[in-house]
Amino acid sequence: MAVDLLLGLQWGDEGKGKIVDVLTSSYDIIARFQGGPNAGHTLEFEGNKHVLHTIPSGIFHPKAVNLIGNGVVIDPTVFMKEIEALEPYNIDFNKKLLISKKAHLILPTHRLLDAASEASKGKAKIGSTLKGIGPTYMDKTGRNGIRVGDIMAVDWEDKYKRLTKKHIGMLKSYKTSVEFDLEDLEINFFKSIKALKKFELVDSEQYLIEAQKKGSKILAEGAQGSLLDIDFGTYPFVTSSTTTAAGACTGLGVAPNKIKEVFGIFKAYVTRVGSGPFPTELFDSNGKTMAEIGNEFGSTTGRARRCGWIDLVALKYCIHINGVTQLMMMKGDVLSGFDKIKVCTAYQTESGEIDYLPYDIASQYIKPVYEELPGWHKDLTGITDLNEFPENFNNFIAYLEEALKTPIKIVSVGPDRKQTIFR
Ligand code: GDP
């Protein structure tokens, strides 16, 4: 079996980009399978800091092929900006970047529809990244979408015009109007489409079938996190794709029995950007400290991330849904200096304590139940060897492994590629 899978177990921003970059030297192909430019995957190495949105996080390695799978939604304008930002690295994109012809395109009007939908919801808004994700997946499942492969047909602009006309009609139906200059947006869009045509557009599932036959090692890179999954997340405050393990099967054409390791990545605490329930959210100085030390601002939108204590109820749920075989814990360094670390072990409901994720985790239905562990004061960011971990940090890791019944194989102690400890 040649396919491993890496995915976020919380509400996104767990550090997927960093770890994919760290692991890439062991793989031949890195493949994104869902989401789109709502993702912001940060990599830091050799003094460089880089945020990727659509392009897989293996792009900086000399050998690996990076593949944007059929399950991804691509905004050509964002994609071309990403390509421009990568110019200093002299990457041979013809050899190193493949794009599925079956991936769907985000049109300018999808972004406008996203904005209109959010504006119309007022206080109940999802807190979408406004990248057009929801409307694009709606057109995909509604069987109206435009796929990357379509842009090679001579009459594809007719299809584009028909869909855009429909979108304009939909925009008019919203009471809250969104200001836009479509002509201006289209100049950039069509310029980016022209550029996109020069990339390697492939039948990506076939490419992966052949790669598996040859014994290539493939790592599927998830975006967002399991609690943002369209089915298993905190609906409706979720994204519009399957962010859990099943998404790798539909988003790449990889059969379930070909998946070997499932790497589940989580922060030593929890963050969430956007709206929706968050049982362990902190509104006190502890939350502020996590945000400050952890530099918790969205990589895509710059919005402040909400912070809270680690939630083992939610983590166990996500480990089960995804079939996680190995865990990776990020940002333990951010918790250095706390006298006590709280860990949510159950939810208190009207009918007693439960240790699973119910239909709704809004604060009126559940309250977190905590255990307290002693903290550690040593700065972890300079640690290069497992033996240098302070005792209470080791105890924290051991406690989590026992509670989650899954080994923690990587501990990350800083944003840089090098600040990664294997266990
Ligand atoms: P992703 O979306 O899962 O790839 O994560 P993001 O890149 O959106 O957010 C993770 C943030 O944490 C980025 O700014 C990373 O550079 C940073 N980061 C990753 N791992 C660590 C870590 O172990 N410690 C600290 N302090 N920062 C980290």
Ligand code: IMO
């Ligand atoms: P990465 O891959 C964190 C959140 C948004 C919003 C909700 C719906 O970097 O971990 P959408 O634009 O998808 O319709 O927004 O999902 N969201 C993310 N939060 N990390 C992400 O990606 C996210 N992608 C979407 O903030 O609450």
Ligand code: MG
């Ligand atoms: Mg992110």
